[in-house]
Amino acid sequence: MTAITGGTTAPDEPAEAVGCRGLTYTFGETRAVDGLDLSVGAGEVFGLLGPNGAGKTTAIRCVTTLLPVPAGVVRVFGHDAAKEKMAVRRLLGYVPQQLSADAALTGRENVSLFARVFDVARRERAERVAQALAAVDLTGAADRMTTTYSGGMIRRLELAQALVSAPRLLMLDEPTIGLDPIARTSVWEHITAVRRATGMTVLVTTHYMDEAEQYCDRVALMHRGRVHALGTPDELRAALRERRLAAGTAGEKDPVPTLEDVFRDVAGSGLEEEGGVFRDVRSTRRTATRVG
Numbered sequence: 364m365t366a367i368t369g370g371t372t373a374p375d376e377p378a379e380a381v382g383c384r385g386l387t388y389t390f391g392e393t394r395a396v397d398g399l400d401l402s403v404g405a406g407e408v409f410g411l412l413g414p415n416g417a418g419k420t421t422a423i424r425c426v427t428t429l430l431p432v433p434a435g436v437v438r439v440f441g442h443d444a445a446k447e448k449m450a451v452r453r454l455l456g457y458v459p460q461q462l463s464a465d466a467a468l469t470g471r472e473n474v475s476l477f478a479r480v481f482d483v484a485r486r487e488r489a490e491r492v493a494q495a496l497a498a499v500d501l502t503g504a505a506d507r508m509t510t511t512y513s514g515g516m517i518r519r520l521e522l523a524q525a526l527v528s529a530p531r532l533l534m535l536d537e538p539t540i541g542l543d544p545i546a547r548t549s550v551w552e553h554i555t556a557v558r559r560a561t562g563m564t565v566l567v568t569t570h571y572m573d574e575a576e577q578y579c580d581r582v583a584l585m586h587r588g589r590v591h592a593l594g595t596p597d598e599l600r601a602a603l604r605e606r607r608l609a610a611g612t613a614g615e616k617d618p619v620p621t622l623e624d625v626f627r628d629v630a631g632s633g634l635e636e637e638g639g640v641f642r643d644v645r646s647t648r649r650t651a652t653r654v655g
């Protein structure tokens with residue numbers, strides 16, 4: 364696998380990649396994000412977890428500047444997402460839940476399109492497109508029509524699209540939903556390799572607790588528009604164990620809770636109430652349609 368290059372090494376990069384203070388976003392009567400405070404450190408792989416409807420996508424879209432910031436403050440490497448949209452966009456790569464590759468184009472044409480949209484200098488474009496495709500192991504398939512790609516290949520292509528501008532912050536909204544275990548691992552291995560090579564920050568939403576545990580440095584558990592628990596997966600599991608021991612609901616010999624236990628503890632009855640489960644049918648169906 365070729366590591367992508369061309370990312371600006373920024374020794375003077377602020378220590379905070381994403382900072383949300385009191386972020387609130389409402390759709391009519393629905394308070395999707397409700398006074399969200401969040402701080403993602405530069406270089407971290409940070410997982411935003413939570414049941415369906417917790418407000419993860421809405422929060423992420425505010426950070427990307429695709430949605431405005433009606434209340435509160437969002438900063439990306441110190442730039443205000445409400446006032447310095449272009450400065451923020453230049454730092455970002457975004458892989459949304461919805462299909463962002465055009466089936467009528469080849470893989471290379473799709474990535475080239477993103478290179479143009481993200482204003483990659485013309486003289487560098489072909490090289491950067493080739494690097495991005497190589498970074499996700501799609502060099503051999505680059506000139507095939509995207510319609511011939513598997514779900515996993517499409518996801519890797521979308522990753523290449525987001526990487527072609529050498530972002531300092533890569534945002535991924537459920538990057539592995541609907542993929543088989545091998546394709547899921549492959550997507551994560553490519554994300555991890557690029558991050559190692561470039562030092563970029565990764566902010567990811569996922570419903571897969573095993574992925575969060577394995578690949579995220581820290582996670583935030585979001586519920587009803589706010590963060591209810593924050594820490595490394597190990598810290599969160601240990602904290603739940605302590606709470607259970609203190610409450611007498613678990614004994615010393617009981618196994619340490621899983622991240623899924625922590626998730627259930629935070630979301631509580633809300634999961635049943637809102638019909639959300641980790642591998643929610645709605646999300647899977649969305650992806651089935653997306654790659655079909």
Ligand SMILES: Nc1ncnc2c1ncn2[C@@H]1O[C@H](COP(=O)(O)OP(=O)(O)OP(=O)(O)O)[C@@H](O)[C@H]1O
Pocket residue numbers: 390393394395396413414415416417418419420421422646
């Ligand atoms: N365009 C919209 N119009 C109206 N309500 C919306 C819209 N988008 C999201 N919502 C509502 O805002 C709340 C938060 O949704 P959001 O998609 O941000 O949650 P999520 O945590 O990303 O969920 P999922 O895990 O299903 O992607 C939900 O109650 C949702 O129904």
